[in-house]
Amino acid sequence: MPQTPDPLNKSKVRPSAKNGADSPTLKKPSSRPKTSKLDLKSDRVLSSTPTSVQTPPPPSISSSHRDLVNCPCGRSSSGNSWVIDCSKCGQHWHANCLGMKGITDKAINKMLEYLCPFCYVAPVPTMPTSEDVCYICRNTLSLQQANSQLETSITMSNIDLVAKCSELLKGIDFGELFAKIDTLGQFDLRLRHLLLSENALHSLESEIKRLSDLLSSSTPATESLNTNIKSFTESLTSHDTSITTLTNKLHQHMHSPTPTTSLNPLIDQISQLQKEVVALSSLHTGPLAFSAESDQLIERVSSELRSLCEREDAIAADISVLKQSVTALHSSPHPPPPCTTIPTSQPLSHNEPFISKSVTDFLDEETEKDLIELLQSKSDQFRQENGRSVLAFGVKYNYPGSKSSHSPQTLPHKLYSLCNRLNQQHSADIPPINSVLVNRYDGSSAFLPQHSDNESVIHPDSAIYTVSIGTACTVSFCNMGSTDVTATHACPPRSMYAMSRKSQDLFEHRIDLGAVSHGTRYSLTFRTVHHLNRASTIIIGDSNTCSFKFGEDPKKSFGKYLPGKQVYAPLISDIEPIDTCGYMNVAVLCGINNIKQTDVKTPADIKKIFNCFVNKINNIQAANKKAHVYVCPLLPTKCTDLNRRVNFFNHLIFTELLPLNFGVTLVSGFGCLIDDNGFLSQDLSRKVTRFGRPDYLHLNWRGVAKVAAILRNTILLRVNGGQDKRLGRRGRRVDGALYADVARNRTDRQPQDGYQSE
Ligand SMILES: O=C(O)CCC(=O)C(=O)O
Ligand SMILES: [Fe+2]
Structure with a gap:
């Protein structure tokens, strides 16, 4: 306060x-x-x-x-x-x-x-959330219960009940309760202020009415005044003419050698005229004064109207904020009922191909011959699987339905050099191919059951290459979950085709009975596998996540137990659900740049943004069924108004996303970023932007380290079934550097490691 x-x-x-x-x-x-x-x-x-x-x-x-x-x-x-x-x-x-x-x-x-x-x-207008209201109601109820039980217990000397009461009281966090009562108090004051403003508005309205009545009643008076002035002017002119005539007559008379007539009638006439002029002038004073009054009146009315218009805007804005708050409170009475239908306005769309690369003459005939000889020499080591037999080389790769649990053989030189060739096709930040699985199809009775190569151990951004030798074959592709063939791919001998790891989350493939030509076909499938890919993580986030590092060094990155990459998505619309394919963990921290836009004014605007957010989360889950999604609430900022929006957005996450979507885990613990006044802590945030303006939402290295630590712990604990597997046998941390250490060493920047994309 x-x-x-x-x-x-x-x-x-x-x-x-x-x-x-x-x-x-x-x-x-x-x-x-x-x-x-x-x-x-x-x-x-x-x-x-x-x-x-x-x-x-x-x-x-x-x-x-x-x-x-x-x-x-x-x-x-x-x-x-x-x-x-x-x-x-x-x-x-x-x-x-x-x-x-x-x-x-x-x-x-x-x-x-x-x-x-x-x-x-109230220092600032406050928008209390229904959570505040519920919290206060709940605790007030507890307080009332505790109080009444306490009184009864004291009178009845019932010690058990007294103990129960004190238990009830212990459960209440008075600090928080009073803070929320305080918030509600501010809201109450604001409400009163608005009511007063509304009263003022009413009184201004009646004042305007009075003035406009006055104005309309004065209009006929002004009209009659004008007519009067006109007729007076006419009278004056005619009198003026009479006076001139009389003066001329007088003049003639005076200069006449023999004045024949008496001057008296003329003098009478003149004095009569004078009287009339005086009367006319005095008649004018009334209407003239009235005209001045009208001017003042008009001036006053217009200034009142001007100030009213100015105030009306402010009051209208206040009333609209109040109405929205009240609507928000009404729309979520305690406990806030979860919205039963989360709109999925934009369905998942993608244009990922079945096959990312196809080369017809990948091998020359001689290499093919050598390879066939090599595999024939090992023919007794092939193990029978569904429809074909298999032999594995390199790093062990288990797939569902595999019967051959035997250890793979070391890569023979001929296969190793093929691996090296294919590695050239890889982007530099993907580890090299280390596993080869050979399928042997014996004639037209052979087949390969429908499947997708989406095992978690395969590197999420790698491609899966298949080289065909021996007789030709056709591979069929279906959409995930369907058996209808949507595409086929011909594999002539010595050809190679590549599928992205991404496409494995969207399609399945198979080789049907009769799809292999007469004779023997060998397919050699090359993969990049590592058991730690089971925890592969993609973090999609705003600029506060841009300095996250993935890599082996636990002091400078998320460490080897959490491989993955960060993808920059400043706005919710920048989140690409397809990009998450292949990753086992998807963390999202995004939305602040949406809610801070100037056209976001009401809770309804925030709700719309939240719906887009939910849509993206749904699409991530649709694209990547194996992934677990972690949703980060929006981080606090140093701006009161923005914090109010953040709170409302987070409130929607808590009440409308989490209760309905069980595949989502909330990343909690960001409370440590908040200072005593409820703002993003100065210690954990940047003071100024690159442009020298006050920075109210960016974390500094300490803040980044904290958020990274929270994310890492949340993901690793879930992946490891709630246990920190980074502890060695003797309980020593093997990969568990504190992010404080990470922060301390941050100055000597390391080059991006294997998984980190720029
Ligand atoms: O034999 C082929 O062409 C496909 C092999 C395959 O899909 C696999 O080993 O997973
Ligand atoms: Fe496959």
Whole structure:
């Protein structure tokens, strides 16, 4: 909580005279005593159990004008309610009035300080999750149960029940509970703020109405004013003309040698005219003043409208955030019901071929002849399998249905040189071919059952090469799980075809009865196998996973017990489910770059992104049925708003992905990345980006090491059936360098090892 309470004015919890925890049956006190036994142990507030819940008044009264001794609800502090004093303003509150019904003196005494609704100001708008609400409900229920059982037990001196109560209380993490109550409190304040804003909006609305009424009523007045002015102007002009005429007449008269007529009528006329002008002028003052008033009025209305528009935007935004929060809470009442259908909008699509390479004349006739001679010399060592007989060389390779459990023979020179030739086709970071299996097909009665070479020991990124010698044959391909032939491949003698390890997860192949021509056909299949490939791992993740290293050196990488590679996927759409084929473990840490986009505003937007995420996970499982998927929750950041989104996304993982998808393991333990304020720890993150801006989501080497260690331990423990097989016989770690060591040695960067792709 960012507010710092005055340490000298800590809140106090006291039992009322009636009802300290030790005398719950006493009568209601007439007033609350200032000291008690509890004061000696703690400076926390307590009184007794509540009678009813009351809504506190809105936080508008300044403490200097408030009665601090009585709860703002106005009810007496006597009776049976615990009372809490605010650490900041000292206001006494009934626990009930603070929504703390059922809270015990012990619980309150554990609080370091308490800021009442008058004093607490939410630092940031908070979107409480249904998890918070459930958590509080659950624990409040436990507290209530514990409290009531405690009271009954004390009265009945039932020691067993008292023990049960304390067990119940022990199970509650008060720190977390209060933090969540705090979150809810912030939400409550926010709600009130919004309600106040809404009230303000209403009053502004009525003000606008009043002003627009005024304006519309003034419109006819303005029109009549204009008509008046026009007629006055006309009158004035005609009077002006009369005055001029009269003045001229007067002038003539004065200059006439014999004034014949009396001046009196003229003078009368002039004075009459003067009076009329004065009257007209005085008539003008009213309408002119009214015009000025109208201008002011119009000016005021438009400025009110302007400010209203500005405020309305802010208020509307607040209300929409609130509505979304409330909708999110409503849509997931506790316990949040899991969504029963996870949308799989985008089905798995791929264009992986059955065969990645085909060479017709891979061998010359002489080499073919030599090889046939070699195999014929070993004909008695072939073991009969389903439809054909087999002989193995190099590293042992077991496949399902194999009857020949005998050890493979050492690679003879002729096969070894063939291996070397094929290794040229391999990319440099894939270990060399080390296993050759020879199938002997004796004529048209021979066959090869439908299968795929997807054994976990085969290197996930290697190809499987088959060289044919002797008579020709046709191999059939089917989609995984189907027996319908979708493609065939002709294998003439001396030809070679290659299948990717990836294609093994998507298709199966077989040789049907009659597909081998008359005579003997040998096929030599070359593979790259290693028993540690059983733990092969692909980590698909955002930039925080880019420095993960795979390799032999346990101090600088995931070590030899966790071979694999990292694939960069900044956005969820960058995850390629097909890329995971061949890998036994698939870990995904992705989504932060999706939810941080500016157009992601509502929980519904996050839900949409989450659905894409779930779709990708489903497609990974569809493409790679042997894999186990590890889902990492999004990591915390140093940004409040982003953390709220992260929490909501993770909440969806917990409530909507994990309960429905049992093939997914949650990678937990990222809580160690969070500091006391709930942000990504400064110690584990980068301060600034490459561009010198504050970096709020990237891990530094320490953070990367921590995340890598968590991932490695999660995967290895599951692979090894919950045991850390890296411990030697004497319990010494054989491959278990701590990631702290990894981090320490990070400066001397090693070249990428065998499995790490750039
Ligand atoms: O004989 C062939 O062409 C295929 C052999 C094969 O599929 C295998 O050994 O797994
Ligand atoms: Fe095969």
